[in-house]
Amino acid sequence: xxxxxxxxxxxxxxxxxxxxxxxxxxxxxxxxxxxxxxxxxxxxxxxxxxxxxxxxxxxxxxxxxxxxxxxxxxxxxxxxxxxxxxxxxxxxxxxxxxxxxxxxxxxxxxxxxxxxxxxxxxxx
Amino acid sequence: xxxxxxxxxxxxxxxxxxxxxxxxxxxxxxxxxxxxxxxxxxxxxxxxxxxxxxxxxxxxxxxxxxxxxxxxxxxxxxxxxxxxxxxxxxxxxxxxxxxxxxxxxxxxxxxxxxxxxxxxxxxxxxxxxxxxxxxxxxxxxxxxxxxxxxxxxxxxxxxxxxxxxxxxxxxxxxxxxxxxxxxxxxxxxxxxxxxxxxxxxxxxxxx
Numbered sequence: 001x002x003x004x005x006x007x008x009x010x011x012x013x014x015x016x017x018x019x020x021x022x023x024x025x026x027x028x029x030x031x032x033x034x035x036x037x038x039x040x041x042x043x044x045x046x047x048x049x050x051x052x053x054x055x056x057x058x059x060x061x062x063x064x065x066x067x068x069x070x071x072x073x074x075x076x077x078x079x080x081x082x083x084x085x086x087x088x089x090x091x092x093x094x095x096x097x098x099x100x101x102x103x104x105x106x107x108x109x110x111x112x113x114x115x116x117x118x119x120x121x122x123x124x
Numbered sequence: 125x126x127x128x129x130x131x132x133x134x135x136x137x138x139x140x141x142x143x144x145x146x147x148x149x150x151x152x153x154x155x156x157x158x159x160x161x162x163x164x165x166x167x168x169x170x171x172x173x174x175x176x177x178x179x180x181x182x183x184x185x186x187x188x189x190x191x192x193x194x195x196x197x198x199x200x201x202x203x204x205x206x207x208x209x210x211x212x213x214x215x216x217x218x219x220x221x222x223x224x225x226x227x228x229x230x231x232x233x234x235x236x237x238x239x240x241x242x243x244x245x246x247x248x249x250x251x252x253x254x255x256x257x258x259x260x261x262x263x264x265x266x267x268x269x270x271x272x273x274x275x276x277x278x279x280x281x282x283x284x285x286x287x288x289x290x291x292x293x294x295x296x297x298x299x300x301x302x303x304x305x306x307x308x309x310x311x312x313x314x315x316x317x318x319x320x321x322x323x324x325x326x327x328x329x330x331x
Contacts, residue, residue: 038160039167056184059160060192067200075159082167085160 025104026051027061028089028097031071035088038062062087070096128171135165135176138186145190149197157193199313208236208302211309218316228312235305239298241273246294248274257284 030036030044038059045051065071070093078084089097139158146154161183169176183189195217202210215232218225249256252274259271261282271279278284286293 038164054184055164055179055182056189056192059157059164060189060196063157063193064196064200067196082163083159084163084167085156 023053023057023061024065025097025100026053027058027065028070028093029101031087031089031093032097035074035086037084037086041087065093069093131169131171131173131176134173134180135162138165138180138183141186142190145187146193148194153197161189199316203310203313206306206310208306211306211313212236214313214316215309218312224312225316228309232305232309235301235308239301239305241298242294242301243298244294245273246291246298249288249291249294253288254278257290258286259283260285 026045026049027041030041036044038055041062042053042055042058045053062071062073066073066087069090071087072090073085073087075083076086139162142161143154143158146157149157164183165176165179168179195214198210198214198217201207202214212232215225215228219229245256255276255278256274257272257278259275259279259282261269261271261279263269269282271282
């Protein structure tokens, strides 16, 4: 394996690690301003934040969050003719996402500070 | 050719396979999941075969999707009940997927095995005091052999060294092994679950 491809493989592996846990934050945050159904949630994340969440991951996650009491779900008959399952934050989910968002802000700022010399060097 | 019935057929065949892989979950939950995935597929593809193919690919293999739901359910029950049996079942699934899971399974067997032997000694001692114990035997010239547990007949010319102390000692060691193993496995469950849910928030590239 060439040096370059082994480098990019290592970075890829690191990226997967870095994305761990972010998923929960991202999904809870997307539900902040109101109820959404699965596909709507996916489109919201893609449209607003350029983030893709595979459906095969999202639906089990929503199911788990409901079992853990962070979101509520209800079936609504849509005009489209088929029912949709809407999710909304519970008070516990709201508290959780506020805590996560606060942590993320501080964390991101610290990382930015550390990265400054690395990125400044590259610009030269 | 009318593609609507074909698309519908493809959706239902996916859902049938999903339903099969959800076996073991409460029927009500299975129907709820299937209904949600059906709604997702109809909404994202309608009767357009090409879009349906993409949507199905993004959902992934129905067996994998179903097992994600089942594992979550098992993990949730294991976490809330702390039942060694559920924890063991979960780790056995995990062991088929990763080296770390295999390691956890070995620890689980050793830990729960120790607990079983220790508690077994403590519980059987009152009923068969002569046949439960720790025997030490000198093997000339300078070796020793140990035998712990329940024996058919007490070994000849060996000395039983614990006596009735085996009861409190067995209970203590058993309880510690049981709790420590369960706590270790629970910490692994949390790790396992966050690793799974991590399977990727991507940055959009066109699909």
